Amino acid sequence: MDPALQAWVEETALLFEGVGLPRMAGRVLAWLLVADPPEQTLREMGEALGVSKGALSPALHLLLRLGLVERVRRSGERSDRYLVRHGAWKRLLMEKARGMGLYREAAEKGLALLPPEKGERLREMHRLYAFFEKALPELLRRYEEEV
Numbered sequence: 001m002d003p004a005l006q007a008w009v010e011e012t013a014l015l016f017e018g019v020g021l022p023r024m025a026g027r028v029l030a031w032l033l034v035a036d037p038p039e040q041t042l043r044e045m046g047e048a049l050g051v052s053k054g055a056l057s058p059a060l061h062l063l064l065r066l067g068l069v070e071r072v073r074r075s076g077e078r079s080d081r082y083l084v085r086h087g088a089w090k091r092l093l094m095e096k097a098r099g100m101g102l103y104r105e106a107a108e109k110g111l112a113l114l115p116p117e118k119g120e121r122l123r124e125m126h127r128l129y130a131f132f133e134k135a136l137p138e139l140l141r142r143y144e145e146e147v
Helices: 003-018 023-034 042-049 053-065 088-112 120-146
Strands: 069-072 081-084
Touching (some): 023 042, 042 053, 088 120
């Protein structure tokens, strides 16, 4: 792999790690975003990333479970191939919106335990997460209309 591209893959893997993905899953996802062809076998990914198939398997399993990657098989080939799933980023953002609902609910539960004059920090948390929980699906709908 080109050294500049390799550096980008590693930098992007750190970005993905910062939002909760294990580093290897981030490396795989970053590689699949730029790989040519877009569908890669375990062997091809291992060679590109300089890691074993054993190191790739748990990362791919996680990415498949999260719906970011899909498994395909080309006619006449015995090996599975993996690629970034169409709509993966929208799916990821919608999952984040559902997570925001959990934070909003936690704030509501906490506010119910406090007298009305208390809990300003929880109200701030509640307002923010309620806003984004409501706004994100609408933003994604508008995005779909524009692209």
